[in-house]
Amino acid sequence: MGRPFYENHGGRKVYQCKSCQVYLTNQKEMVSPHFRGATGAAYLFTNVANIKHGEMQQRNMMTGKHYVRDVHCKACDSKLGWMYEFAVDEEQQYKEGKVILEKNLINEVHTQSYQMPSPPDSLSSESMSAVSSITIT
Template sequence: MGRKFVCFTEVRGESVGCAGCRTYITCEKEITSTAFTGSTGSATLFKKAWNIYHGDMGKREMTTGVHMVRDVHCSNCRKKLGWMYEFALVPSQTYKEGQVILENALVVPLQREVVDPISENDKRPPTTPPIETARHRTSSGMSSRTNSESSTSSHSSSSDFHRKH
């Protein structure tokens, strides 16, 4: 089974993924600030993150005051990646609410190149598939009508249809 993707937004700058399994988490356009520190070193505050799940909420004393936070984990490999600010008890810190801290040691930049599995960038013209219907038979399946057969046909033409209706 392949990697599970909850969401993959349009790529808006460099993509960021889990260091453990390379699952897409967010992109650089979601960055609010890079001036944070986590338990493993430097960390980045992002407005949004995808393909994560949240742990239990708890009260934590941090450098900027007391916050209600939840740990965030990769939804694919379950590694801890950082935390999410649920509620700031210090009024000047409310801008962090709902945003996610990802520790830089636990995430990696992802390759922007996506492999084209169906060769859409192939410059050759597409081949016509062999289609056989009642109207379009292959030459080996049915002989064509002669002009005399088609003129004596009992079917009415489309112009006959329009005159009658």
């Protein structure tokens, strides 16, 4: 297996996996902070990076019947919440394709300007060979 690739979209307030601190999303992607999960408070986000999805399941939730997939951290496999695939109730369909992250399973990090981590020394510009241009006729 090759080296894993993790996305990082930055932001002044970012959310990370509580277990391994990998980036998940930022404040701009939050739709609502007023949700409940199995561990308490939860947030609804439009886009979340570095997650993997479980099998689709039908669940009867406080707002009705939904088809959801559990979401886990891509780096450490910790459960983080779930993704809404389909909502039976028309009023709940705004949730479709969005992700719930449970507050107790993530960290909120406030920064002045989020800095991307530097690449490891093994990937420094001195160690990478130059690429020459190729002309195809």
